[in-house]
Amino acid sequence: MSDVKQFKLPDVGEGLTEADIVAWHVKPGDPVSVNQVIVEIETAKAVVELPSPYEGIVTELLADEGATVDVGMPIIAVDVSGATGPAGTGDTPAERPLPAVGTPPVSAAAPAASTVAGAVPGGAESPLQQAFEPGIEGSPAPKIERQAVLVGYGVKLGTTKRRQRKPARPPAASMAAETAAPPAAPVPGPAEIAPPASEPVPGPAETASPPSAPAAKPPVRKLAKDLAVDLSGLAGTGPNGTITRKDVQAAVEQPAALTTPSAPAGASLARPAAAGAREDRIPVRGVRKHTAAAVSRSAFTAPHVTEFLQVDATATMDATARMREVAEFAELRVSPLLLVAKALLLAVARHPMINSSWDEDAQEIVVKHYVNLGIAAATGRGLIVPNIKDAHALSLPGLAGALAELTATARAGKAQPADLTGGTITITNVGVFGVDAGTPILTPGEAAILAFGQVRPMPWVHEGELAVRQVTTLSLSFDHRIVDGDLGSAVLCEVGAMVTDPVRMLAWS
DSSP states (O other): OOOEEEEEOOOOSTTOOEEEEEEESOOTTOEEOTTOEEEEEEOSSOEEEEEOSOOEEEEEEOSOTTOEEETTSEEEEEEOTTOOSGGGSSOOGGGSOOOOTTOOOOOTTSGGGGGSTTOOTTSOOOHHHHHTSSOBTTOOOTTOOOBSOOOOOOOOSSOOSSOOOOOOOOHHHHHHHHHHSOOSOOOOOTTOOOOOTTSOOOOHHHHSOOTTSOOBOHHHHHHHHHTTOOGGGOOOOSGGGOBOHHHHHHHHHOGGGOOOTTSOTTOOOOOOOGGGOSOOOOOOOHHHHHHHHHHHHHHTTSOEEEEEEEEEOHHHHHHHHHHTTSGGGTTSOOOHHHHHHHHHHHHHHHOGGGSEEEETTTTEEEEOSSOOEEEOEEETTEEEOOEETTGGGOOHHHHHHHHHHHHHHHHTTOOOGGGGSOOOEEEEOGGGGTOOOOOOOOOTTOSEEEEEOOOEEEEEEETTEEEEEEEEEEEEEEETTTOOHHHHHHHHHHHHHHHHOTTHHHHHO
């Protein structure tokens, strides 16, 4: 007798309420073990790998790749009838109450231990319950060894965007619906109920899928709409001819192979090229969705002020070139950004108020005596701001190594939620895009952000004479509730002075 359990999308930290399915690592029929990575999801913060809480055989994937799923919704079904251990207990996720979003799993010592996936009656801690302890890779739990395990479940408040799966209809209701309007070719579930022998069974003509209603799940239909693919011209490769995401993507790659039911057999019709479309619609999700919400909240919450300072960076460029020849920097990538970051850290030490946040509820200014230095990074998934923890305590070679690691991780799309939270002040290097200056928007919860413009040759008065020098523009945006003009100006001028003469860093460090 089968025992099918559904694994519900957990809250992977930070109180996130939804995630996108990036890639499945299993398919129906595959065996899975506890803690085996089964799927990659993209949250508003990062791409995270989810392990299986069960051991058994995958019976169904309940969410397609590319679908947006709310926390608490089932994403995969696993038959655990042949498994032993915690996965084989009778306490299914659907039978357990789900705690609020962001609620951490309860330890075995607590009376509510039975609410944790895999908990055993009597308060004993099962191996699966141990897997649900905080400290997964990408979780914000500090100083805990990372491992591919899960965190607590949570349910999104309000309506869900993903259509809930409907229970099987009674045979009579199903026959009535078929008489009214023939549906698409049905996809039999794991326990489909056959109609009674006394009732007529639909013939082939009644069950055939009409051309106007090809068999495809809602996420696949949405993908086809986004890519301008006509589903009626596709032959599905899924169960019972269901059209899959791969079918739609293959149609995009080979448009000449598309056919429509109204065309003669063997005739092919080319789909209009995407380049000819008058407009495109791009779903807002993942990092871009989070960024849009964050900058909107920041722009309309904190009163922004931006100041600009143009400085001679010739000495910084010379120092950067010389540092590359020093043994301590031999294996590191040294750039002008490194010295600008160090200058900002020293300015923060001299003016701690610039490294603070506004607590609206308590009506207090929180001054941080540590610096988690954020570095704005443009990635394929959108703009993210990972930060270097305790950057103020790093040596210059240590800061160079941390910058290199942060940049590589961000560009590879491997930044974890813990890397993206807890920042105290940020630098954005707009110079890499050939931009001189900008008015950067504050990272929510921070009081200041420094923009570093491109360094380029310009005429400059140097030692009383006109000369061609390497010049850059620094822009400092700050929260005027916390930072007055004199403080913002002092910080900006000190950073500029250190960029002009890096030797000042030795005096102020």
